[in-house]
Amino acid sequence: MSDSDISSLLTRAPVIPVLTIESADMAVPLARALCDGGLNVIEVTLRTKSALAAIADIAAEVPECIVGAGTVLRHVDAAFAIDSGAKFLVSPGTDAVLAETFTEIEIPVIPGCATVSEAMVLADLGFTFLKFFPAEASGGTAWLKSVAAPMPHLHFCPTGGIDMRNARDYLALPNVAAVGGSWVTPQDVVAKGDFGKITALAREASGLRG
Numbered sequence: 001m002s003d004s005d006i007s008s009l010l011t012r013a014p015v016i017p018v019l020t021i022e023s024a025d026m027a028v029p030l031a032r033a034l035c036d037g038g039l040n041v042i043e044v045t046l047r048t049k050s051a052l053a054a055i056a057d058i059a060a061e062v063p064e065c066i067v068g069a070g071t072v073l074r075h076v077d078a079a080f081a082i083d084s085g086a087k088f089l090v091s092p093g094t095d096a097v098l099a100e101t102f103t104e105i106e107i108p109v110i111p112g113c114a115t116v117s118e119a120m121v122l123a124d125l126g127f128t129f130l131k132f133f134p135a136e137a138s139g140g141t142a143w144l145k146s147v148a149a150p151m152p153h154l155h156f157c158p159t160g161g162i163d164m165r166n167a168r169d170y171l172a173l174p175n176v177a178a179v180g181g182s183w184v185t186p187q188d189v190v191a192k193g194d195f196g197k198i199t200a201l202a203r204e205a206s207g208l209r210g
């Protein structure tokens, strides 16, 4: 894993959609709908029974999509996600054991943090691209502006409480590489199978940095 791998991942699109997939059947049409709207880096959270199958299906059937696994909490999550075809891993927070696991992983990893001390530990281990979660609840853009002074080498992917109302404020900050969020795939729209609406939401989000 190198910084340039993660940087190229996070600069492909301004938004990484965070998907919680209840039914694996939805995975491929959802990924295609997001890619059609210009968002081709997506995070599937490991919070459902279908998550690993969803990652495997997207990896096999939607080559234009770079699919990663989110909610990686333990070593075993990382191992299963990689076996299923995940191209990157994301965690909401990073304890010492998970941090150790992440240092041994070859694919890009975006470890989560919510405090300066946590960011310092991860930076010490060599991680310079971090997830800031839960972003809004932990200080939002004010936190990111504050940490830029003592830690100018770190870049963040803030996630948690971000949507079209505040995403632009985050993306305007020099230490924000991209933002993550579930707003692009609302559960009710997914349940209805309204993939046209998902593409429209993705297109709106992909224009955020333009």
Ligand SMILES: O=C(O)C(=O)C[C@H](O)[C@H](O)COP(=O)(O)O
Pocket: 018, 045, 070, 071, 072, 090, 091, 092, 112, 133, 159, 160, 161, 162, 180, 181, 182, 183
């Ligand atoms: O499970 C993980 O790995 C997480 O980090 C949590 C997700 O990123 C957030 O649940 C998305 O937050 P919302 O956009 O506010 O819905």
